[in-house]
Each structure stands twice: as C-alpha cells, then as structure tokens.
Amino acid sequence: KVKNMCKNSISFFTQDMKEEFLKRINIEKQLKKALENNEFKLFYQPQFDMKTGGIRGFEALLRWINPKLGLVSPMTFIPIAEEIGIINEIGEWVLKEACNQYKQWTYDFSFNGIISVNISPIQLKTHNFYNIVSDILKETGIKSGCLELEITENLFIDALDSAKMLLNKLIELGVRISLDDFGTGYSSLSYLKSLPIDTLKIDKSFIKNTTYTGVEREITRSVIDLVRKIGLETIAEGVENDKQLNFLYQSLCDNIQGFLTGKPMPADQVVDIIKAGKVDLSQYIDK
Ligand code: C2E
Ligand code: MG
Ligand code: MG
Ligand code: MG
Numbered sequence: 434k435v436k437n438m439c440k441n442s443i444s445f446f447t448q449d450m451k452e453e454f455l456k457r458i459n460i461e462k463q464l465k466k467a468l469e470n471n472e473f474k475l476f477y478q479p480q481f482d483m484k485t486g487g488i489r490g491f492e493a494l495l496r497w498i499n500p501k502l503g504l505v506s507p508m509t510f511i512p513i514a515e516e517i518g519i520i521n522e523i524g525e526w527v528l529k530e531a532c533n534q535y536k537q538w539t540y541d542f543s544f545n546g547i548i549s550v551n552i553s554p555i556q557l558k559t560h561n562f563y564n565i566v567s568d569i570l571k572e573t574g575i576k577s578g579c580l581e582l583e584i585t586e587n588l589f590i591d592a593l594d595s596a597k598m599l600l601n602k603l604i605e606l607g608v609r610i611s612l613d614d615f616g617t618g619y620s621s622l623s624y625l626k627s628l629p630i631d632t633l634k635i636d637k638s639f640i641k642n643t644t645y646t647g648v649e650r651e652i653t654r655s656v657i658d659l660v661r662k663i664g665l666e667t668i669a670e671g672v673e674n675d676k677q678l679n680f681l682y683q684s685l686c687d688n689i690q691g692f693l694t695g696k697p698m699p700a701d702q703v704v705d706i707i708k709a710g711k712v713d714l715s716q717y718i719d720k
Contacts, residue, residue: 461517463499464510468519468526472499475530476697479706480549480668480690483681486711489668489688490547490581493531494697495523515555524556525565532573532580534700539575542707549581549611554588558595563602570606577607581632584610586618589628600629611668615656622659633660637671640691643680654684661685675717682718693717 467473477491497505514520531550538544556562570577582603588596600610611632612625616639625633635656642649660667669681672691681689694712706712 457513460502460505460510460513463502464497464514465517465519467497467499468522473497473523473526473530474699475527475534476699477534477703478690478697479695479703479712480547480688481694481712481714482688483686483714486714488544488546488706488711490549490579491703492549492583492690492697493527493534493551495527495551511553515553520553520555521559524553527551528565528569529573532569532575535579536573536575538703538707542704544707545576545579547579547581547609548575549583551583551613554585557584557588557599558592563599563606566603566608567606570608578609581609581611583613583634584630585613586615597627597629604629604631611666614670615660622656622663625660625665626663630665632666632668634668634670634690635660635686637691640669640671640677640681641673644674644676650680653680657681657684657686661687678714678717679719682714 474496475493476496477493479491480489481487482489495507495511497507497510499505511520514523528550531548535544535548566580566582570580584600604610609632610630611634612628612630613634614636615633616636635653639653639656643653657667657669666688667686668688668690669677669686670690672678672681672689672693674693677691678689678693694714695706
C-alpha cells in the first residue's frame with residue numbers, strides 16, 4: 434500500500450512538472466507568432482502633475498491577447514520573450530506603436546505631454562538600439578523631448594560604463610530617461626547621482642506601505658526628498674487611494690500614476706482625458 438502511495442505521489446509530481454513544461458512550451462510557441470498575428474496591443478496609463486493636476490504624460494503598457502491563452506500578463510511573457518530572443522522585435526514594435534499613437538494625439542488634440550515606453554535591458558544592450566530610436570523619431574516626426582524611455586536598475590549591474598555611454602547619447606538626442614521600479618534593486622541614492630537619468634519612478638511597494646506604519650512613511654518621504662534634492666523629477670507609481678495621494682502631496686512628490694487617477698486603458702479611452710487636459714486632484718486632498 435505504501436509503495437502505491439509513493440508511486441502515486443511521484444507520478445502526481447511529475448505530471449505537475451510535465452504540465453508546467455507543456456504550458457511553457459505552448460506559451461513560447463504562441464509568443465513567437467504573436468507579432469505577425471497582431472495579438473499585441475498597447476494600453477496607456479495617465480501620469481498627472483501633482484501641483485496642477487495636468488497630464489504629465491502616458492505610460493505605454495503592452496498587452497497580449499492570444500486566442501488560445503487569453504490575456505497573458507507582461508510579467509509572464511516579457512521574461513519569456515527575453516529568454517527566447519524575441520524581445521528586440523517586440524520592443525521595436527512597442528516603440529513604433531507608441532510613437533505613432535503619440536503623433537496621432539498631437540495631430541488630433543495638439544497633445545504635447547510625454548509618452549513613456551518600457552525598455553528591456555536586452556534592447557539597450559543591442560548595438561543598434563540608438564539607431565532604432567533615432568529612426569523612429571525621424572519617421573514619426575515627434576519631438577525627442579516627448580519620448581521617455583523607462584529603464585530598470587539591473588541594466589547597470591554588469592555593464593555600467595557602456596550603459597551610461599548609451600544613455601548619454603540618447604539624452605544628447607533629447608530623449609528622456611526614467612528609472613523604473615526604484616527601490617526594488619541595488620542602487621544607493623548617492624550612486625543615483627552618477628546615472629544619466631531625468632526621472633525616478635518610486636516603486637509601488639514604497640507607496641503601498643505609506644498607509645501603514647510611521648517608519649515606512651518616513652522612509653518613503655526621505656527617498657522622495659533626497660531624489661528631489663539630487664535634482665531628479667519624481668513619479669510615484671501604484672497610487673491607489675486618497676490616503677496615499679495625500680501623503681505624496683505632503684511629501685512634495687512631483688507626479689502620480691495609479692489606479693486612483695486612471696488605470697491603463699486602450700487608446701480610444703484616453704481621448705477623454707486628453708481633451709480634459711487634467712484631473713481635479715483637490716477632490717482627494719484633505720483641506
Ligand atoms: P511597470 O513598468 O512598473 O508598470 C507598472 C505596472 O503597475 C503595470 O502593470 C500597471 O498596470 C500596474 N499599475 C498601475 N497602477 C497601479 C496601481 O495603482 N496599483 C497596482 N497594484 N498596479 C498598478 P502591467 O501593465 O501588468 O506591467 C507589468 C510590467 O511589465 C511593467 O511594470 C513592465 O516592467 C513590464 N512591461 C509592460 N509593458 C512592457 C513593454 O512594452 N516592454 C517591456 N520591456 N516591459 C513591459
Ligand atoms: Mg514602467
Ligand atoms: Mg514601475
Ligand atoms: Mg514594475
């Protein structure tokens with residue numbers, strides 16, 4: 434009997450592993466065809482200026498809807514795309530799509546905020562990335578200062594000097610650079626000063642904690658304060674409620690992005706926000 438139990442549990446385990454494996458193989462297979470099958474779509478999430486409530490810009494967020502798999506999270510498929518070597522093609526499509534959409538907004542509504550695009554470290558380590566960006570700017574004719582590239586700290590881990598060189602070239606071109614998910618990686622605040630970046634996005638984990646203890650609040654407040662003193666623009670991500678917004682307002686955070694003021698949405702839904710030009714933040718702020 435014992436023998437049978439063992440046998441069952443082993444076969445259950447391997448069955449599980451087998452399923453995981455097949456699932457992964459299937460995602461890879463579908464992902465390789467996703468671009469040519471037009472399964473990608475960009476959503477846009479608004480960022481607002483804390484002082485005026487005006488639109489600072491929009492972050493483009495990639496969505497993959499596959500007929501067999503349904504909606505797959507970028508947290509799942511971006512790492513796989515990186516691993517199987519197709520992130521460059523996908524990333525280039527994202528950049529083009531976002532810039533074309535931006536151009537349309539400029540044309541239709543004279544929109545002149547910022548369009549932010551997430552860039553994988555692998556894209557930045559590819560020799561022709563600079564040319565891809567400058568070509569897309571030329572083709573779409575959008576001002577380089579309106580395009581912002583969101584990078585993450587792990588870009589700097591193994592190739593600090595070459596990463597800095599490339600970012601400096603992009604900044605010379607006029608493109609903006611923002612550091613995403615700040616606080617989840619290794620960088621110390623003093624090290625930040627040496628990086629060629631304009632903006633720092635404070636990770637949602639810092640924002641989440643501000644509704645809890647005094648210590649967490651103090652840490653987040655100090656981070657915002659120091660970043661401002663270094664001379665970088667701040668954006669808080671993952672702002673979900675008015676408590677958090679009030680805290681960020683008092684902490685003099687420059688911009689906010691989160692479900693409270695707008696979820697990521699398809700381009701046609703963004704139109705109303707662009708037409709309004711701003712959001713009334715005073716409704717959330719304690720008097
Ligand atoms: P990220 O760049 O840090 O993007 C912010 C994520 O937080 C998005 O998740 C967004 O939907 C979510 N978010 C926004 N507001 C709130 C909020 O108030 N609360 C909470 N809990 N979440 C909020 P999403 O769209 O699932 O993207 C996840 C990650 O996938 C992104 O994190 C980014 O690292 C990556 N990603 C998305 N699109 C692209 C892309 O085009 N290229 C690359 N390389 N990575 C991408
Ligand atoms: Mg981002
Ligand atoms: Mg982020
Ligand atoms: Mg993130």
